[in-house]
Amino acid sequence: MNAGTLALGEVEASAAPELPSRARWGLGILRRLAVRALSVAVFVGLWQAASATRTHFIINFAHVPAPTEVAQAAVEFLESPKTPRHLLDSVRRVLVGFGLAALTAIPLGLIIGRSRLMEDVLLTPLEILRPIPGVAWIPLAILMFPAAEQSMIFICCLGALFPILLGTIHGVEALDRRLVHAAQTLGANTWAIFREVVLPGALPSIMTGLVIGMGTCWFLVVTAEMISGRFGIGYFTWESYTMQKYPDIIVGMLVIGLLGMLSSAVVRWLGSRLTPWLRHTSSR
Amino acid sequence: MSAVAQPSVTLRQGRISLRHLSVAFTARRRPLVAVENVSLEVEPGEFVALLGPSGCGKTTVLNAVAGFVPPSAGEVVIDGERVVAPSRRCGVVFQQNSAFPWMNALDNVAFGPRMQGLVNAREIAARYLAQVGLKGFEEAYPAMLSGGMRQRVGIARALASRAPILLMDEPFGALDAMTRGLLQEQLLELWEREQKTVLFVTHDVDEAIFLAGRVVVMGVRPGHIREEFSVPLPRPRRHVLRHSPAYARIHAAISAVIREESLKSFEEEPHGH
Numbered sequence: 001m002n003a004g005t006l007a008l009g010e011v012e013a014s015a016a017p018e019l020p021s022r023a024r025w026g027l028g029i030l031r032r033l034a035v036r037a038l039s040v041a042v043f044v045g046l047w048q049a050a051s052a053t054r055t056h057f058i059i060n061f062a063h064v065p066a067p068t069e070v071a072q073a074a075v076e077f078l079e080s081p082k083t084p085r086h087l088l089d090s091v092r093r094v095l096v097g098f099g100l101a102a103l104t105a106i107p108l109g110l111i112i113g114r115s116r117l118m119e120d121v122l123l124t125p126l127e128i129l130r131p132i133p134g135v136a137w138i139p140l141a142i143l144m145f146p147a148a149e150q151s152m153i154f155i156c157c158l159g160a161l162f163p164i165l166l167g168t169i170h171g172v173e174a175l176d177r178r179l180v181h182a183a184q185t186l187g188a189n190t191w192a193i194f195r196e197v198v199l200p201g202a203l204p205s206i207m208t209g210l211v212i213g214m215g216t217c218w219f220l221v222v223t224a225e226m227i228s229g230r231f232g233i234g235y236f237t238w239e240s241y242t243m244q245k246y247p248d249i250i251v252g253m254l255v256i257g258l259l260g261m262l263s264s265a266v267v268r269w270l271g272s273r274l275t276p277w278l279r280h281t282s283s284r
Numbered sequence: 285m286s287a288v289a290q291p292s293v294t295l296r297q298g299r300i301s302l303r304h305l306s307v308a309f310t311a312r313r314r315p316l317v318a319v320e321n322v323s324l325e326v327e328p329g330e331f332v333a334l335l336g337p338s339g340c341g342k343t344t345v346l347n348a349v350a351g352f353v354p355p356s357a358g359e360v361v362i363d364g365e366r367v368v369a370p371s372r373r374c375g376v377v378f379q380q381n382s383a384f385p386w387m388n389a390l391d392n393v394a395f396g397p398r399m400q401g402l403v404n405a406r407e408i409a410a411r412y413l414a415q416v417g418l419k420g421f422e423e424a425y426p427a428m429l430s431g432g433m434r435q436r437v438g439i440a441r442a443l444a445s446r447a448p449i450l451l452m453d454e455p456f457g458a459l460d461a462m463t464r465g466l467l468q469e470q471l472l473e474l475w476e477r478e479q480k481t482v483l484f485v486t487h488d489v490d491e492a493i494f495l496a497g498r499v500v501v502m503g504v505r506p507g508h509i510r511e512e513f514s515v516p517l518p519r520p521r522r523h524v525l526r527h528s529p530a531y532a533r534i535h536a537a538i539s540a541v542i543r544e545e546s547l548k549s550f551e552e553e554p555h556g557h
């Protein structure tokens with residue numbers, strides 16, 4: 001496999017000088033896409049083979065549905081009238097939880113990063129809460145909130161909160177002090193320094209926190225829905241297990257993966273729109 | 285030269301007085317005296333260079349004047365007022381990369397006027413950018429500019445805030461010799477036009493003599509003023525000046541003192557930790 005790809009590369013490399021650079025660039029992209037598609041195909045092929053032969057070597061494939069069964073279940077899933085509700089409920093929980101987390105964590109991080117007193121007051125309790133996994137919060141969340149919906153959003157929000165908070169604090173603390181000094185000598189007051197220097201200076205690091213936070217939000221919405229949901233993609237996955245609809249488990253897993261990937265990509269895209277100056281840095 | 289036009293700041297402003305200034309830091313839990321008992325008077329409109337080997341505390345003196353570090357003893361007084369915090373009286377140009385990366389060149393320069401609430405901040409900024417030769421680069425982010433251009437943005441930004449005092453911390457130290465020479469000449473032209481007080485930190489003897497009317501040589505361990513030299517070379521100064529005999533004499537005198545101080549810090553290095 002490997003040797004074959006290598007040989008192919010050599011043939012193309014020798015032909016390359018005759019192509020204009022733009023075409024060569026396009027060819028490079030195509031080749032990478034082909035390699036990626038091939039890798040997915042090989043992976044699915046191995047999975048199919050393992051399920052068909054009911055391989056039982058460390059992992060037991062006897063009860064793992066084959067890709068063909070999953071594909072069939074996926075078609076049924078897409079056609080089901082309940083699907084939009086499952087998707088919408090999960091997306092809504094993630095968006096609300098994520099939004100609340102961002103609205104809390106960014107101002108909090110800016111304050112903790114700028115003030116030693118605030119760091120001493122707030123950071124220690126937050127550091128104690130941080131290692132507690134989202135799942136461990138579920139019983140307490142159920143007790144704290146009257147509606148299941150609220151406790152699920154709370155769990156989601158907790159997951160995104162810490163990555164965003166830490167990203168913001170790190171961004172503020174890594175800010176070049178000379179930029180703050182320069183702003184002070186140019187007549188900026190405390191609020192202007194926050195708005196014009198600290199926030200944009202920390203923004204790249206905040207965006208990293210948001211991307212990671214979006215990922216953890218998806219982990220936790222699924223966890224929360226498995227315990228106390230009626231709709232939602234996490235609930236769908238768990239329900240498929242209890243009702244022994246095994247191909248649906250994998251459909252649910254893949255949908256979670258896709259939604260997580262998609263939402264992270266959206267956050268990343270937003271981030272690059274908000275930090276246009278970084279595009280020029282990387283191209284230099 | 286027509287560069288000597290109407291001064292934009294009255295010459296009453298921009299007097300710097302250092303009175304028995306000492307600055308101490310805590311480094312690795314031990315107190316470290318960076319600057320001890322420095323007294324210096326800088327007249328409004330004067331161009332003074334602080335020259336010395338690395339570790340002589342010249343940047344610390346500058347930071348104390350700017351209000352970035354508090355004195356541990358003595359005081360800094362600007363125009364009769366004691367310095368306790370950074371203020372608009374001093375524009376600062378740092379060694380490198382202190383332009384706001386998220387603002388284009390124009391917005392960087394407009395920052396000061398904007399913070400002062402001037403409605404024509406962008407016009408002012410465009411004028412200062414043009415003065416440092418960056419017309420046409422208004423929209424460029426700092427990352428897109430060369431090191432020399434970035435320093436010119438920094439200078440334009442400091443000038444645009446109309447501070448009577450300009451503090452410069454080795455602003456050309458990271459540039460190649462060619463760019464450095466050109467920017468030194470440009471700085472002198474701007475200074476002759478704007479009539480600001482300039483306190484210029486450098487470790488380059490040539491740079492100090494070429495730019496300053498007075499060179500204050502600092503010594504090490506702890507940082508102190510070793511000797512002052514007045515530079516009676518005619519203004520406006522241009523690059524050819526560096527080949528004159530008067531220049532050579534001052535250069536030799538200052539270099540001798542600097543060499544002594546550099547050797548001292550070099551020899552003491554192993555004990556100094």
